[in-house]
Amino acid sequence: MVSTVQKPEFDEIRPGVKVPAKETILTPRFYTTDFDEMAKMDISVNEDELRAILEEFRADYNQKHFVRDEDFNQSWEHIDGETRRLFIEFLERSCTAEFSGFLLYKELARKLKTSSPLVAECFQLMSRDEARHAGFLNKAMSDFNLTLDLGFLTKSRQYTFFKPKFIFYATYLSEKIGYWRYITIYRHLEQHPENRIYPIFKFFENWCQDENRHGDFFDAIMKAQPQFLNDWKAKLWCRFFLLSVFATMYLNDVQRSGFYASLGLDAREYDKYVIDKTNDTAGRVFPIVLDVHNPKFYESLETCVSNNEQLRQIEESNAPAPIKFLKKLPHYLSNGVQFVKLYFMKPIDVTSLEGTVL
Numbered sequence: 001m002v003s004t005v006q007k008p009e010f011d012e013i014r015p016g017v018k019v020p021a022k023e024t025i026l027t028p029r030f031y032t033t034d035f036d037e038m039a040k041m042d043i044s045v046n047e048d049e050l051r052a053i054l055e056e057f058r059a060d061y062n063q064k065h066f067v068r069d070e071d072f073n074q075s076w077e078h079i080d081g082e083t084r085r086l087f088i089e090f091l092e093r094s095c096t097a098e099f100s101g102f103l104l105y106k107e108l109a110r111k112l113k114t115s116s117p118l119v120a121e122c123f124q125l126m127s128r129d130e131a132r133h134a135g136f137l138n139k140a141m142s143d144f145n146l147t148l149d150l151g152f153l154t155k156s157r158q159y160t161f162f163k164p165k166f167i168f169y170a171t172y173l174s175e176k177i178g179y180w181r182y183i184t185i186y187r188h189l190e191q192h193p194e195n196r197i198y199p200i201f202k203f204f205e206n207w208c209q210d211e212n213r214h215g216d217f218f219d220a221i222m223k224a225q226p227q228f229l230n231d232w233k234a235k236l237w238c239r240f241f242l243l244s245v246f247a248t249m250y251l252n253d254v255q256r257s258g259f260y261a262s263l264g265l266d267a268r269e270y271d272k273y274v275i276d277k278t279n280d281t282a283g284r285v286f287p288i289v290l291d292v293h294n295p296k297f298y299e300s301l302e303t304c305v306s307n308n309e310q311l312r313q314i315e316e317s318n319a320p321a322p323i324k325f326l327k328k329l330p331h332y333l334s335n336g337v338q339f340v341k342l343y344f345m346k347p348i349d350v351t352s353l354e355g356t357v358l
Helices: 035-039 044-059 081-112 117-142 150-156 164-191 199-224 232-255 257-262 267-282 295-316 321-343
Strands: 012-014 030-033 159-162
Touching (some): 030 081, 030 164, 035 081, 044 117, 044 199, 081 117, 081 150, 081 164, 081 257, 117 199, 164 199, 164 267, 232 257, 232 267, 232 295, 257 267
Parallel strands (some): 030 159
16 A cells, blocks of 8 residues: 655745745734934933843843754655644744744844943844744745745735834733733643644743843833833824734634644633733733733634634635625624724723833
8 A cells, every 4th residue: 555645835936935824914024214313312210220131131141042953854655634834834934923023123233232331232132032933934844845935934924013112012012912822722732742743842932032032022011111101192002912812823823723733732721821821921011911801812713713714715715806806805894893892892901010020
């Protein structure tokens, strides 16, 4: 009997180099900002904490962590079919997100070198960490006979412009939710090693500490700019970014629930745990957090999940483009309504928790 391994097909720029995933509202973004405004920031009110964080970055605890061991030296052809496709997607999305952070932090380090050397060095050392993460993930993709051309990605991606305070909100949440995602998977697989389908997950305990330290840096930067946190506009923007990050993760992960199932995780329960922990963590710097325990929170997200499934089916149909658009429109509108409902759901004021320790 001949066993044929089923491999998903991916479009390639050239042999072995994957065409980057199509950009959508749910894919990792590349950012740029107002570097002149960033250069004028006064960090003196929280400079001691920033210097302490810089010393942690200089210590480089993970300098020798991202080294592939003998567990990688085997064939991965047994990971096939849908599991293989979803795992490659996971590696690509993770690599793209880390590489996006590397580009942003590296450019900030270059632009701030003269005007704010302390902050510039912090960004330089964070870009070092992000480069390691992206390289490690891209090397993992090569075990599945694919890689990303990161130079091509740099030139081909659209860059989203955010003012500095929005960069801080977004990157703080990205780093902290990254911590909770990695550590939760690590702890689960520590208890259930039979579900560790690939050795990269063994690296997640130390890896997530990079994410946590990066988040602490953005926490300290925002506390050095209290105007980003202490007025009514800050509460509205914090609510928006919390919702955007949580909704994006939930919709992405539920859509790829098969990947989490391969690790022995339920995607919905995993996301609820990560959202709860990230929400609590954000309460140590943000003036408000979301009421994620309100049953209506996930009811609205599940409506969006259903809408997105309908949108996917319509897109894959053979209907003419104008008909597809008309069929999609009610689902787009419904998603918009759900997002508005979630945004105006009463948040939780946590100003009394500012500066407390988890």
